[in-house]
Amino acid sequence: MDNLEKHIKNHRDDFNYIETDAKDWETIQQQLADKKPTPKVVPMNWWKSIAAVFVLGLSCYFFFNKVEKTPDLMVGLEEQMHFPDIALKNPNGDEISVSDLKGKIVLVDFWASYCMMCTEDHCYYFKPIYNDYKDHGFEIYSISVDENVKNWRQAIEKDSLNWIHVSDLMGQESPVFSKYAVENLPTNYLLNEEGKIIARNVDASDLEETLSTLLAYKE
Amino acid sequence: MEHTITVSEIDIINQCIAGDQQAQYQLYARYADAMLNVAYRILGNREDAKDVLQESFLKVFRELKNLKNKQGFAAWIKRIVVNTTINQAKKKGLKLVELDYQEPKWELDPDDSEQIDFKFNQVKKALMELPNGYRTVLTLYLIDGFDHEEIAQILNISKSTSLTQYSRGKRRLKEILSET
Numbered sequence: 001m002d003n004l005e006k007h008i009k010n011h012r013d014d015f016n017y018i019e020t021d022a023k024d025w026e027t028i029q030q031q032l033a034d035k036k037p038t039p040k041v042v043p044m045n046w047w048k049s050i051a052a053v054f055v056l057g058l059s060c061y062f063f064f065n066k067v068e069k070t071p072d073l074m075v076g077l078e079e080q081m082h083f084p085d086i087a088l089k090n091p092n093g094d095e096i097s098v099s100d101l102k103g104k105i106v107l108v109d110f111w112a113s114y115c116m117m118c119t120e121d122h123c124y125y126f127k128p129i130y131n132d133y134k135d136h137g138f139e140i141y142s143i144s145v146d147e148n149v150k151n152w153r154q155a156i157e158k159d160s161l162n163w164i165h166v167s168d169l170m171g172q173e174s175p176v177f178s179k180y181a182v183e184n185l186p187t188n189y190l191l192n193e194e195g196k197i198i199a200r201n202v203d204a205s206d207l208e209e210t211l212s213t214l215l216a217y218k219e
Numbered sequence: 220m221e222h223t224i225t226v227s228e229i230d231i232i233n234q235c236i237a238g239d240q241q242a243q244y245q246l247y248a249r250y251a252d253a254m255l256n257v258a259y260r261i262l263g264n265r266e267d268a269k270d271v272l273q274e275s276f277l278k279v280f281r282e283l284k285n286l287k288n289k290q291g292f293a294a295w296i297k298r299i300v301v302n303t304t305i306n307q308a309k310k311k312g313l314k315l316v317e318l319d320y321q322e323p324k325w326e327l328d329p330d331d332s333e334q335i336d337f338k339f340n341q342v343k344k345a346l347m348e349l350p351n352g353y354r355t356v357l358t359l360y361l362i363d364g365f366d367h368e369e370i371a372q373i374l375n376i377s378k379s380t381s382l383t384q385y386s387r388g389k390r391r392l393k394e395i396l397s398e399t
Contacts, residue, residue, distance in 0.1 A: 116302040
């Protein structure tokens with residue numbers, strides 16, 4: 001080890017010189033709170049119901065008008081919405097669409113071979129669950145945003161990920177980012193048998209819990 | 220990497236899993252600054268580093284219940300931050316491996332560095348002037364304590380590439396320092 005290396009190692013702690021501020025925590029706290037959807041059902045009397053229907057109708061009107069203007073931008077795919085269909089090619093060149101998988105619980109997963117957290121999720125969390133439930137009505141539809149077909153294939157083979165893999169190989173330019181409101185990798189959507197979104201960004205325990213409830217599978 | 224974690228921190232982690240907001244803040248307060256700097260040293264940009272910090276902590280609180288070895292928390296969170304940073308860098312189109320390296324016109328005498336009395340502020344400044352790829356490998360190795368095997372895995376490159384990047388980066392850093 002030379003002098004420069006020693007110097008840097010000895011000053012390790014001094015390299016932590018920028019600081020967070022109160023706003024950083026506020027943002028995180030806000031987002032943590034947003035992730036807990038607890039809709040409250042409040043009993044309404046008749047005039048409140050009429051008001052609610054009126055407001056709902058009005059917001060639908062504005063919402064759909066807005067969607068028409070920006071057809072590519074699906075801001076916030078929400079739970080209970082129908083997952084917009086997509087058909088992409090797998091590594092063998094066969095086209096597979098999400099709607100082909102109707103009747104199954106489907107995890108649509110957005111990833112890339114260079115995304116370490118994605119590959120960790122695949123190996124440690126999703127693979128064991130997939131193997132348990134694949135013959136009982138569960139499928140994973142992994143959409144890769146890789147550009148390089150070789151990297152994509154290698155990543156699938158290396159971890160022996162034996163579910164459905166598709167990609168348009170357009171990398172960061174892929175329209176799937178805006179179509180499905182994918183801001184970060186990994187992102188996933190869990191769909192029910194009818195293709196409706198039942199959850200976004202599920203983790204392993206959510207997934208397992210949902211599958212064990214929805215699919216009559218016992219060891 | 221060696222990390223130690225106190226018993227009280229394990230309590231805090233367990234309270235976080237139970238959904239205690241006070242505990243979540245405590246855990247955040249302990250790690251936020253250090254983790255922000257991990258991201259900053261790679262990205263070289265404060266705002267991007269803050270985005271990484273946010274995303275990382277959301278992931279931490281979401282995945283905490285799946286963490287089997289609580290003792291390994293410090294290493295685990297650092298890994299999450301580094302991975303999120305690398306993703307962010309790729310999204311921003313930052314090069315993480317420098318390929319177009321120009322050999323320096325003159326070689327530093329290997330003994331030169333022994334005579335230079337390094338000033339920390341100069342080293343700190345020079346490090347931020349390095350191309351992203353060199354800085355990434357150098358900081359991951361020297362400051363964050365990852366070995367070349369781990370760096371290779373993180374950056375999805377071979378161990379030998381990590382080693383060459385490292386020695387070239389170090390040479391470039393010495394050049395910058397000798398110019399000032």
